[in-house]
Amino acid sequence: MKKTKDIRILIINPNSSKEMTNDIQRAAETYADGEFTVRTVSTPGAPEFIDYYIDAALAAPGMMQIIRDNYHEYDAFIVACHCDPNLDLLKEFCDKPVIGIGEASMKMASMLGHKFSVISTGSHSIANKEMLIHKYGLDSSAASVRAPEIDAASYNSADLFMSAAQAAIEKDAAEVLVLGCAGMAGIDKQIQEKFHVPVLDGIICALMMAVGMVKAGYTTSKYRQYSGPEK
Numbered sequence: 001m002k003k004t005k006d007i008r009i010l011i012i013n014p015n016s017s018k019e020m021t022n023d024i025q026r027a028a029e030t031y032a033d034g035e036f037t038v039r040t041v042s043t044p045g046a047p048e049f050i051d052y053y054i055d056a057a058l059a060a061p062g063m064m065q066i067i068r069d070n071y072h073e074y075d076a077f078i079v080a081c082h083c084d085p086n087l088d089l090l091k092e093f094c095d096k097p098v099i100g101i102g103e104a105s106m107k108m109a110s111m112l113g114h115k116f117s118v119i120s121t122g123s124h125s126i127a128n129k130e131m132l133i134h135k136y137g138l139d140s141s142a143a144s145v146r147a148p149e150i151d152a153a154s155y156n157s158a159d160l161f162m163s164a165a166q167a168a169i170e171k172d173a174a175e176v177l178v179l180g181c182a183g184m185a186g187i188d189k190q191i192q193e194k195f196h197v198p199v200l201d202g203i204i205c206a207l208m209m210a211v212g213m214v215k216a217g218y219t220t221s222k223y224r225q226y227s228g229p230e231k
Contacts, residue, residue, distance in 0.1 A: 004036050012079055104209050112198045
């Protein structure tokens with residue numbers, strides 16, 4: 001069994017935003033607290049934000065290259081976008097654990113309360129979150145996907161998401177909230193303190209799972225869906 005202090009996790013920011021990459025790294029380092037190594041990189045050749053299917057497609061080659069270049073140095077990889085862009089591709093491509101923050105946070109939320117809501121950054125992303133909820137078999141656990149009435153200009157300000165969080169709890173009966181963007185990293189505690197329900201940061205959830213999988217020696221099954229083409 002690998003010791004925690006020897007575990008190395010690489011977080012892939014699928015977009016090219018240096019600011020968001022730095023925000024993710026700060027949140028990850030705070031959680032790791034020196035107990036394991038974590039590094040965040042942005043994706044070369046990707047757009048600044050992953051908002052549309054074309055954005056995810058443009059990011060795919062760079063995300064694959066990041067894993068190629070870092071495969072032997074790291075024990076697990078995290079896709080740091082709540083839409084989990086190219087997650088299935090990377091699970092097929094890589095023999096080590098690859099974890100999406102959307103899947104990690106929503107599945108963990110289903111364990112912490114009867115119903116959860118995703119707090120997203122804008123109305124455009126609501127449909128995508130709803131499709132992911134269905135894909136991951138979480139329809140019966142999901143209360144809603146909520147977003148601010150005006151699309152957020154800055155993702156790391158908790159005040160922008162308070163009204164959406166309140167509506168999810170009071171109108172949709174959510175008992176757990178999930179932050180629906182990697183750029184929201186670090187604001188979970190502020191929302192949690194106000195509403196007294198668990199608020200999950202996908203970066204933290206993915207790190208928890210990644211470290212646990214590496215320690216236990218678990219990785220993605222290659223038996224059927226993620227077997228990939230014969231090499």
